[in-house]
Amino acid sequence: MTRIIVVTSGKGGVGKTTSSAAIATGLAKKNKKTIVIDFDIGLRNLDLIMGCERRVVYDFINVIQGDVTLNQALIKDKKTNNLFILPASQTRDKEALTRSGVEKIFLELKDMNFDFIICDSPAGIESGAILAIYFADEAIIITNPEVSSVRDSDRILGIISSKSQRSEKRQHPIKEHLLLTRYNVKRVNNGDMLSMKDVLDILNIPLIGVIPEDESVLRSSNQGNSIILDHKSHAGQAYIDTVNRLLGYECPFRFVQEEKKSFLKRLFGR
Secondary structure (H helix, E strand, O other): OOEEEEEEOOOOOOOHHHHHHHHHHHHHHOOOOEEEEEOOOOOOOHHHHOOOHHHOOOOHHHHHOOOOOHHHHOEEOOOOOOEEEEOOOOOOOHHHOOHHHHHHHHHHHHHOOOOEEEEEOOOOOOHHHHHHHHOOOEEEEEEOOOHHHHHHHHHHHHHHHHHOHHHHOOOOOOEEEEEEEEEOHHHHHOOOOOOHHHHHHHHOOOEEEEEEOOHHHHHHHHOOOOHHHOOOOHHHHHHHHHHHHHOOOOOOOOOOOOOOOOHHHHHHOO
16 A cells, blocks of 8 residues: 655755655665655755756656656656656746646556655645645654744644645544654753754654764765665664654664763763
């Protein structure tokens, strides 16, 4: 059965597209046939992070408007088997994204036996974000450990509970997951950043992952490689744990406590 998961946030710049790419790549690495769709019409960043920007010929809107078939627009990832990308349009208006068009594409993807459809939603509550949420079975809410980000995420939770197809049809609600990104233990301990417990107390939804602040994320994005492929980075390892939890495996949360320095490290200040 196909699982439609929207990756969303109330605030921009929290690592949503990076997370969408990492989670989709991780699922495909687990032999799950996965597609990641860019709903951010007019901007289109997903293809850059996944290193396929030069291979974009057709886009999401071309398919919705019937200019091309879905198969013509899909981009097969060169690094990871079972992974496909459907890019957004950079030139079309956001209103070109329609509910009936999105539904048609989702039905086709289900017929193509995709295990996961990952929807990279725009931030906030614009039409693209609402449509990304509307058909979802599950939602991963991305937030940073700062007050404004958490407040905006709380607003998105309200949208998820009231604007989805499941709420309209009074079906079982969208399953919500929290993904905490750019977590810096030292800053938490210094009181400069909300703790994991603080965020959970405010949002009160299950935690699917904690991604530590890591310079490797920017480097991977600039190189067009998903951070989850960098197994040496802490962020890459944390995304692997997140994918495993999505698949039902239990994993301890890593990188959420400050590493204790040995006597020699304390002595020499390293």
